[in-house]
Amino acid sequence: MTGSDQNKAPGSIGGSIGSVRDQIRQPLWLLAELTYACPLQCPYCSNPMDFASVKKELTTEEWLDVFRQARAMGATQLGLSGGEPLTRPDLVELITEARKMGFYTNLITSGVGMDASKVAELKQAGLDHIQVSFQASSEDLNNLIAGTDAFQHKIEMAKAVKANGYPMVLCFVTHRQNIDQMEDILDLAINLDADYVELATTQYYGWAMHNRDQLLPMKEQLERAEAVAHRYQQQQKGNMKIYYVVPDYYEERPKACMNGWGNVFLTVTPDGTALPCHAARELPGMSLPNVKDMSIDAIWNGSDDFNRFRGFDWMTEPCRSCDEKEKDFGGCRCQAFMLTGDPTNADPVCSKSPHHHLIEEALERGRLEAEKPITEAKPLVFRNPKNSKQICGL
């Protein structure tokens, strides 16, 4: 007599509300990218390279209207992300109102821009959940990857989260530069008395894609890290939960991206563009509907963008006649486009894809880059407005 449709707990951008596949499509998950402003400069950031082109963010009223509409269509989970959501001066107001509407509110933050009293204020506002991201386990590497001095402050904030009655949920995005610290990462989490740790593999979108040669871990690094993670999982059973996300570049099958295009997931970007996933802006031929011009209902049900890769008719071979297509929907459309040039192709992560060699070649390039002496290796490009403008010619 248990309830049905159990889902997994914390996750980063993808999340999982896989529950209602058998029912009408509803935007159960609203990811509100409130702003692209951010005090950190992570080179693995999944934000779009041209984020600096976004000048005008939605106003408080506009966001609340988005929340109301999505809620009326059945959305229960609200992710507040960015950029750094704490840079929005109206964050507390947005949370207060969203909570009143009945949302389960998740704040996804680097922790930079808050202090202990802010955490208490967020709690007061009814915020349900906070996830604090770390760049690494040591002060030096963390600050190097973050492009700023943030480590000690993050530690304080992780503690403040717990002191305010929240579970402590930490997210480490792993890549070649920090993955060998797996023990240290998990020891840090244990010392902080964390409740959940997500070891999220870098997904290659936005800045991460740009820095891919410098971020892709090598197979032997992964195997080691995975063994460490599993050992700690056993040790910490009943105490701290460790989610280890396997990197798709080393898989034979792609991820079931977004639980299917336009199925449960709706992203609204800082300027009001509505997307089926946070990376879809970069696909060719998108109409990029904006919540300022159209209702969420019209966007979700009627727009070309959201209908584009629903169902299976858009597929090309080998997906079209594949008996696994209902499991993974052919993988990620953005990854298919970025790597093969055609978003209707199979995600090249799939070993059945005729483009699978592109993944192997990328891994090989990463290895070659890793073996170079530091002086010759490509530098990491940091995510900041200056680089955004320079690289995108803004």
Added chain:
Amino acid sequence: MAEPVFNAESVPVLALGYRFQFEPAQNCNVLLYPEGMVKLNGAAGEILQRISEKKQTVAELIAELKVAFNGADLDDDVYTFLEEAYNNDWIRPE
């Protein structure tokens, strides 16, 4: 089977970060938690609603359910459910 976690004297509470509510758009009771949602069937909804609204022992909870459901013999079902809910991380004994 593992040792049962709940007895007549234990006080079940929702796990940290879990929230019970009625969802009009789904027309059912749900349990919300970080980045997820469980849709509850009728019986699960009745039990979890009571757990979310009031701290009481399992014995008191069962007594209340019996009143609501005409004295039905539901002790075993409730205990089974509580153990399952615990194993799913939805609830814990206080």
